[in-house]
Amino acid sequence: MAGKQAAKGSGQAQAGAKAVAQADTGVAVVALPADCRIAAQAALKAQLAGGLEHGAILLDGQQVERVDTAALQLLVLLRRELDERGGTLAWRGASDALNEAAGLLGLARILELPAARPA
């Protein structure tokens, strides 16, 4: 998975599900799809696993319109995995839907969502 890779994911990814975008800084940018529910998680997990190689992941949650427990569970695991590896997780932004869901499930803090972070 080394080497420069185009920012485009595989062709079958639907609109909104931008694949790993990779800046030269070694930070993998993963955009969460608009419909970020259980059916999208297998693909998302694969993307995140790719991103883990870089040690730092920047999540873009601005597109998220629908989200469920499966998605947030996956993100929590990502968070843990990065902590263990000494990597970092940062957000480029999070939609209201994402914030609301994480809040309800009591996961906003561990995910360090933008809204949950002290300003």
Add this chain to the structure above:
Amino acid sequence: MVNAALAQFQQVFIEESLEGLDTMESSLLALDDGGDAELVHTIFRAAHSIKGGAATFGLPEMSSFTHEAESLLDEVRGGKRAIDGGIVELLLRTVDCLRGMFARARAGEPLNDATAEGLRGELAAMMGRGTAAGGLQARRPADQADAWTIRFRPHAGMLAGGNDPLRLIRELAGLGELAVTAELDRLPALDKLDPTECHLGWTIELAGPAKRADIAAVFDWVEGECELAIEPKHVVAATAPPAAAAPVADVAVARAQRETSAESGTVRVAIDKIDGLINLVGELVITQSMLDTFRDGVDASRLALLEQGLAQLARHTRELQESVMGIRMLPIASVFNRFPRMVRDIGQKLGKQVRLELVGEHTELDKTVLEKIGDPLVHLVRNAIDHGLELPAQRRAAGKGDIGTLRLEASHRGGNIVVEVSDDGAGLNREAIVAKAVQRGLIRSGESLGDEAVAELIFQPGFSTVAVTTDLSGRGVGMDVVRRNVADLGGSVTIRSTPGKGCVFTITLPLTLAIIDGLTAAVGGEHYIVPLVSIVESVQLKREAIKTVAGGGELFRFRGEYLPVIRLHELFGCPDAVRAIDEGLLIVVEGDGARVGLFVDGLIGQQQAVVKSLEANYRRVNGVSGATILADGSVALIVDVAGMVRMQSRRKVA
């Protein structure tokens, strides 16, 4: 409220409630016999659980009905009312009525019927008021509080089922202020995660006045798919201590987690039996690995070790077999328990006083046998009370106490279970039986018959000496059915009657239907297995000991009586078998009350046979009860001795 999960849940509730009703019934009967106060508590608890459960599962009619009984019990419990025969009677009818309600609930029919309404009125009248009023809330566990703690842990498969905890928690948020803590302790590593499985759990603090039912309703759809506990933080209603609420929640969780096993094809197994099995399998594995070391060949020096290993293997296999059989073994108490009530009711109906003695209730027998032994026993017990025991006046005249004794006793005897039904009544009425038999043309006169032969007559189909047919017995269906049922289980029934002293019916049953001890006999190139229980003796006869009778039958003399010879090679059509009587063997067997001699080439040895059903694998064959697989892999048929005797007697008639 109605969905598949709830329906399953309801099944469990009904099953548990029926058990509760059994407890109520037996306790009521014990109370009637002068039991102690603890019994009242037991009955009360059972009624209380049924009431609470019925309310939870949307059976309000049942709940309010049980409530009446519970109120009555509460007064007894509190010492406000002395228990007497009237109350016991009323409560027993309540138990019956509830059984009916549960049956209707299962069938999805309306719960109330005229009996229920009538009984409800009677209960209320007993309480000294017209209708039910209030009180329902009094002893309910706290169902309203101003703050709740909800512990919620979905099973892994819940997300895949389309139920999102997010939606549930969002719904909860509508009931009050939430403080949600996610529990992450069971999360797997990222690369191990199946994203469709849920490994999260939540503890949710809900602030705001909410009803338990409202909270529970949120989780209606995920019953059986999660662990759920709803506990009040502060109890509003001061009537119940907070501690009382917690167990209720726990019970609900336990029920939710339990797999619904409404189908009858399950057995509850004590955990120590399972541990024993695991232990034995462990031993078996050790032995196997020990024997594995001989894979490369055996030299003389290690021969002793090999022998030892094989002996160990044999021992462990046998023990394992016994333990596995043990799983199917259940105490006979479950059958015996129905009798106290039955005996009481029949006794009352007939104006007879009966004391029931149950002995050996813990005797264990195979579940299949257990399920089928109930009906024959019911027949025998009814007969004993109806025909055997006398009315108090007659008993006094005979110099016996007013109260007749009926005794049910179960015990292990060798490889058999023996169940005895004995009474101290009048015994069999020889004259009446003989007269009836003569009238029906079964015998010409009773003079030459021994007592035993007379007793055998009552096993004839349609035989009854009672002039008036009651709704209990005397219709002439009974003893022949009893004998047939028991014979189907591979057992036998015998009678021992002493005039004026009483009568003893003895049912002998095999411990299990799955394995029999048998003698392997050779017939031509085939092997047949004769069940050991039915073998009387094997004899070798001289040619002249056989008498040929008109019609082609053969008889031989054995201990003073002539018995028919059944040549197995003829019956089963085996070629190359021994034909000369003095070259083969006669196995004298007993079945269905008669003896015959089975002619075979010779005996090979005794062995345990695991019975495989012929009906399931092929079809029913007359004279054969099943098949088994021998050590060399060939199939041997198991001889059905009783069936063969019946075939023989039919041939005699023809």
